[in-house]
Amino acid sequence: MQITKHEFTNKIINILNRHSNKQGDLILKICEIIQYLNIKTKSANRGSKSRASFANHYAIYVLIEDYLNGNFDTNNNYSDYKGAKFSDLLHRQRELPFGSKLQNHALNHRLNEEFKKYFPICEHLPIIRDTESNKYWINENLILVNIGNETINLALAIKEIIEAYIEARQNAFSEFMIYCQKIINIQEESPEKAIQFIKELFNPNVDARVFEIASFAVLKQYYAGRKIYWGWSLEEVIEESLILYKTGRTNANDGGIDFVMKPLGRFFQVTETVDVGKYFLDIDKVQRYPITFVVKTNESNKEILQKITNQAEAKYQIKAIVKKYIESVEEIINIPMLVNIFDQVLKTGKVTNVIEEIILQSRVEFNVEEEEQDIFTFKKVK
Numbered sequence: 256m257q258i259t260k261h262e263f264t265n266k267i268i269n270i271l272n273r274h275s276n277k278q279g280d281l282i283l284k285i286c287e288i289i290q291y292l293n294i295k296t297k298s299a300n301r302g303s304k305s306r307a308s309f310a311n312h313y314a315i316y317v318l319i320e321d322y323l324n325g326n327f328d329t330n331n332n333y334s335d336y337k338g339a340k341f342s343d344l345l346h347r348q349r350e351l352p353f354g355s356k357l358q359n360h361a362l363n364h365r366l367n368e369e370f371k372k373y374f375p376i377c378e379h380l381p382i383i384r385d386t387e388s389n390k391y392w393i394n395e396n397l398i399l400v401n402i403g404n405e406t407i408n409l410a411l412a413i414k415e416i417i418e419a420y421i422e423a424r425q426n427a428f429s430e431f432m433i434y435c436q437k438i439i440n441i442q443e444e445s446p447e448k449a450i451q452f453i454k455e456l457f458n459p460n461v462d463a464r465v466f467e468i469a470s471f472a473v474l475k476q477y478y479a480g481r482k483i484y485w486g487w488s489l490e491e492v493i494e495e496s497l498i499l500y501k502t503g504r505t506n507a508n509d510g511g512i513d514f515v516m517k518p519l520g521r522f523f524q525v526t527e528t529v530d531v532g533k534y535f536l537d538i539d540k541v542q543r544y545p546i547t548f549v550v551k552t553n554e555s556n557k558e559i560l561q562k563i564t565n566q567a568e569a570k571y572q573i574k575a576i577v578k579k580y581i582e583s584v585e586e587i588i589n590i591p592m593l594v595n596i597f598d599q600v601l602k603t604g605k606v607t608n609v610i611e612e613i614i615l616q617s618r619v620e621f622n623v624e625e626e627e628q629d630i631f632t633f634k635k636v637k
Contacts (some may be wrong), residue, residue, distance in 0.1 A: 258283060263296045266419050274412040278402055286409065287317070288381060288397040289416075293375060309421075311369060313348045314361035315381060316417045317392035319410050320347070327395075328408045338390025352421055362391065385554045427462070435614045440609060451605055453613070457593045459527075459551055464620055467525045470513060470549050472612035473597045474523070474588075475499040476605045478516065485518065499523075501616065512541065513549075527551040529562045539585045544633070545585035549593070550595045556587040 267289065271279030283289050318339065325331040344362060348354045366481060369382040383392040398409045442449035456469035457463075480529040486492040498517045514523035524537045524546050538546060550559055563584070566579040588596075600609060 258290060258293065258525065260293075261297050263420065263423065267293055267416050268417050270412050270419065271409075273454070274409065275402070275407050275626060278407070281402060282400055282407070286400050287370075287377050287379075288413065289409065291373060291381075292413065292416055292420075293371055296347070296416070305624070309351070309353045310357055310361035311366045312417050312420065313351055313354055313357060314344075315353070315393070316414065317344045317347045318391060318399070319414050319486070321418075322393050322395075322398075322410050323414065328410045333392070333395050338388065339394050339404065340387060341389045344391060352425060362398045377531075409557070432614075432617060433618060435610065439607070439610050439614065442610065446606065449603065449610060453597060453606070453609060454594060456613075457590045457597075459553060463527055463616060464575075465617075466527070466551050467513065468592060468613055468616045468620060469548075470525055470527065470588075472500050472609045473593060473600060474514070474549075475612060476600045476603075476608050477596045480600075480603055480605075505534065512537075512546070522546045523549055525549045525551075529554070529559055530566070532625075533566070534563055534584070535580050538580055543579060543583045545583055546585040547588060548584060549588045550621055551590065553590050556589055556592070559587050559589065560584065 264283075268279035268283060271282045271289070273520070274281055283293065290633055292312075292315075320332065321339045322328065322346070325333075325336060327336065341359070341362065345357075345359060348357050348362075362382065363495050366384055371377075379396045380396045381397055383394050384390070392409075398413060400409060402405050438452045439538050453469065453473070456465055458466075461469075467514065475498075478499050481497050482494050483497065484492050484494055495518055498520065500515050500517065502512055502515055512522045513525045514520070517524070522541060522544060526533060526537075526548060527550070529550070529552065534548065537548075538544075548559075552559065554562075558582070564581055567580060568574070570579055597609075600606070
């Protein structure tokens with residue numbers, strides 16, 4: 256397969272060079288599991304559009320760690336090993352940073368399924384599993400590479416690559432949280448810095464989760480300043496402010512809707528793509544209930560809607576079907592609109608509320624309280 260290099264690729268090659276007499280570039284070209292890690296570490300550096308994920312990294316990590324703990328990289332007797340217990344592997348995963356809520360899916364099937372998707376002609380899968388005994392092994396065929404007359408064991412290099420990825424993500428999150436706290440501390444003396452900070456979060460290259468959090472914080476304050484009047488009869492009309500609720504974590508991948516507005520029951524979905532398949536999937540989730548899409552792009556709303564329409568017409572060719580889907584797009588909010596909405600929020604003097612909401616949602620998203628102890632433990636034992 257064609258290897259796409261990104262900023263973290265250099266880190267991978269440098270680690271491989273240390274363990275292979277400077278054969279890192281060659282190993283990346285011939286070793287599937289290293290290529291897989293290269294694919295899965297695109298989000299290591301701040302500014303990437305990819306969302307961080309750790310489940311498959313950690314499934315590899317705990318099995319490699321078990322392999323190294325048994326000195327199988329030097330003993331050459333892994334074929335005699337009785338395997339690692341599932342409970343021990345899952346427990347170890349949850350000790351790692353960002354891993355406290357991980358489930359069994361990666362170890363049981365998701366890692367192997369995704370690996371096979373990327374490398375359909377590879378004869379080996381990363382995890383060997385005995386369902387009867389519930390024991391697990393890393394597939395040693397994938398971590399041994401032959402270069403000339405030499406066989407290189409990549410177990411330690413793989414462990415270090417994953418650790419470097421974790422550290423990069425930790426640094427990105429920590430810097431973001433520190434900066435948030437710094438801004439909220441200085442906003443009274445330098446409000447223009449706080450305003451500029453928030454506007455910089457509405458950028459096509461900003462981390463997807465940060466963009467979603469910032470969008471929610473601004474839209475929540477914007478709609479809070481709007482009221483509706485409703486009731487069961489003319490005599491019972493009441494005044495109520497609009498309230499926006501965040502329905503889950505940004506990286507949950509649970510198929511849910513991102514924001515819900517009370518009392519209108521309005522749905523919001525945040526996306527960074529103009530892919531008709533993604534839009535129509537979201538619309539189908541709620542049986543074509545109208546959805547407002549918050550899109551991480553500077554393209555105009557007219558351009559976005561036209562792109563979606565063109566793709567839909569090419570895909571479905573039935574105008575009646577396309578019309579029903581397009582009518583379910585209640586509104587499109589792009590980056591320029593978010594900036595404009597934020598400017599309106601500024602006029603109400605609620606910049607402090609916006610920053611506090613960003614910090615609150617970031618701490619929830621990044622498990623700040625939970626992960627501080629996990630990070631300390633990880634650095635202590637690795």
